[in-house]
Amino acid sequence: MEKPPEKARRSIGAKRNPDSADAIRDAAEAVLLEAGYAGFSIEAVARRARAGKPTIYRWWPSKAALLLDVYQRQKRDIDYADTGSLEEDMFRFLKSLFRQWRETPAGNIFRSFVAEAQSDEAASAALADYMKERRAYNGRMVERAKARGEVAAGVDPTFVAEMLSGYAWIHLLTNRLDEDDETIRKAVRIIAKGLLAGP
Amino acid sequence: MEKPPEKARRSIGAKRNPDSADAIRDAAEAVLLEAGYAGFSIEAVARRARAGKPTIYRWWPSKAALLLDVYQRQKRDIDYADTGSLEEDMFRFLKSLFRQWRETPAGNIFRSFVAEAQSDEAASAALADYMKERRAYNGRMVERAKARGEVAAGVDPTFVAEMLSGYAWIHLLTNRLDEDDETIRKAVRIIAKGLLAGP
DNA sequence: TCTCCATCGAAACGGTACGTTCCGTTAAAT
DNA sequence: ATTTAACGGAACGTACCGTTTCGATGGAGA
Known part of the structure; x- marks a missing residue:
């Protein structure tokens, strides 16, 4: 081995x-x-x-640094397509993220990195930076939808990124990345409906 | 020390x-x-x-077992009140959970347990069991709301528990338990609106 | 009452990983 | 030609793992 x-x-x-x-x-x-x-x-x-x-x-300098390096070297193959529908954008994002985490080393690496961040200060800081960037990036999905009127005013775009990440994390960290399309679809649909109604 | x-x-x-x-x-x-x-x-x-x-x-038998024991010994002081409003129920739940994780050892213990579950099989299984039970328990919040017509038919009650847990986990694991009431309120409001509209 | 026996704290074991320090070798930089 | 810094390897002391051995303890059953 x-x-x-x-x-x-x-x-x-x-x-x-x-x-x-x-x-x-x-x-x-x-x-x-x-x-x-x-x-x-x-x-x-x-x-x-x-x-x-x-x-x-x-x-x-540390195990965390090596982990972060390896994680950032991973090829990203996440579907960030602008389909004109927030629900569809979110669905494709989650589905491709789950698939990548399942079928490449990326999932195990990220799991390890999150775990390391619970005991290593450097890893924790790096994870915070990384997630801040992810919130901003995924928030653009919502900003586009806002321009189309799919999202009510007053909705913080980074909040949606947080919901999606939270949904993805809890599945990754509890070994439940095998959700079928229908379940993911229902999840993003509820979020999309809520966003349309506004805060 | x-x-x-x-x-x-x-x-x-x-x-x-x-x-x-x-x-x-x-x-x-x-x-x-x-x-x-x-x-x-x-x-x-x-x-x-x-x-x-x-x-x-x-x-x-293992560090994980001791961790689990210590976590389960924690006094739970989470607000599960039935206020007659799903949004309010969810808000109180999240707010009190954040507070407990912030102000008692429970947060550090649970963080550790999640981290341990990423490398220890027994901890992983125990965490899976625990989360299954949590999904069922928190799902009752949604079932009550369903009976009041606050939640559309076809919504899986455990899904909401998953959204709430995911939102809570990502805050716990990235040291962001200090969200103010307004932010939490907006989060649960969007979920509640989405649940009303249905999947 | 007396023997048995599971438990206790303590100490030590071999094993693994940590992070560091030496070593001799290599070849680019000066 | 000399200096410099990186290389792989070996060994170091420390820490924790999970286990074994030990003498002392005191309840349970004969």
């Missing part, structure tokens, strides 16, 4: 070896995928990458 | 010593309160309680 350590690399002189950095990131992702957060240790990553622990600590 | 270990207890014969059990639970709660999840270890709890580690492991 922890077999494939490639050939060890060497110093390439007085500068950072990008191969080592890549190998460490790859190994971190692989360990998270195969052993989950429970098996995610700096030592395991170092073994897997055939890297020295000092090399990891030189470039990533 | 870790000073107050009381006098060590002793065996009271061939039966469980309830004083030790209490001391261990008290110590676990105190460690979580003072040092958070990062400082929560079986050894720290044992030192604090002046108890032997085997005594802990004899009665709690």
Whole structure:
């Protein structure tokens, strides 16, 4: 299970070896995928990458930093299409997010990151920053709908982002990412109806 | 910070010593309160309680089990009043939950438990059970509202519980339990409006 | 009353991971 | 040619894991 350590690399002189950095990131992702957060240790990553622990600590000051790096490296393939309907936009967003979290390492990585943020201050701050950016970004979905008259005045766009994130998080963190389309559809429909009526 | 270990207890014969059990639970709660999840270890709890580690492991098979025990021992002071208005019921529920999580150890304990569930299978199963029960319980709020005609037919009562929990969780896990009443009010109002319109 | 026995706190075990310090090697930078 | 910084590897001391062993305790059953 922890077999494939490639050939060890060497110093390439007085500068950072990008191969080592890549190998460490790859190994971190692989360990998270195969052993989950429970098996995610700096030592395991170092073994897997055939890297020295000092090399990891030189470039990533903490486990949280490595986690964040790996998470941000994940390819995002989330459906942010502007369909002209807020309900449809939200549905596609949630559905593609659930799928990505289910079918790629992203879900396990993000779960781990949220967990790490509960005990590590740096991870907590990074998560707060990240979520602030997500609220702003997803809020644009609502602003577009507002311009179309789908959302009542007085609705804070970031609130909707928060509802969607909360719905997604609780499913991720309790291993319930397998909700069917119908359930997700009903959820976003209720939110959309509420937003139309206004606060 | 870790000073107050009381006098060590002793065996009271061939039966469980309830004083030790209490001391261990008290110590676990105190460690979580003072040092958070990062400082929560079986050894720290044992030192604090002046108890032997085997005594802990004899009665709690894992850190997760102790966490769950401590969480369930928390006094619940959540407002489940039936006010005759779903919006008001939900508002009071969320407001009192936020307050309890902010002002008692319950918030830190539950955060820790959710984090533990991301790496411990037993904690994950216990959390799933617990949330299932919470969905059912909070769903009754919606069923009462349905009987009053405040909620459209076809709305799954547990869905609302999920929305409320998700909203609460994301605030707990990102250290944002200090939302003011107005924000919470707007949130539940949108949900209530959406539920009235139906899925 | 006397023996049995599950419990207690304490100490120590082997194992794992932490984060750090050395080491000899490498090759770019100067 | 010399200096400099990065590399992998090994070892360090610390902390916590979960378990075992120990002598002392005192209730339960013979």
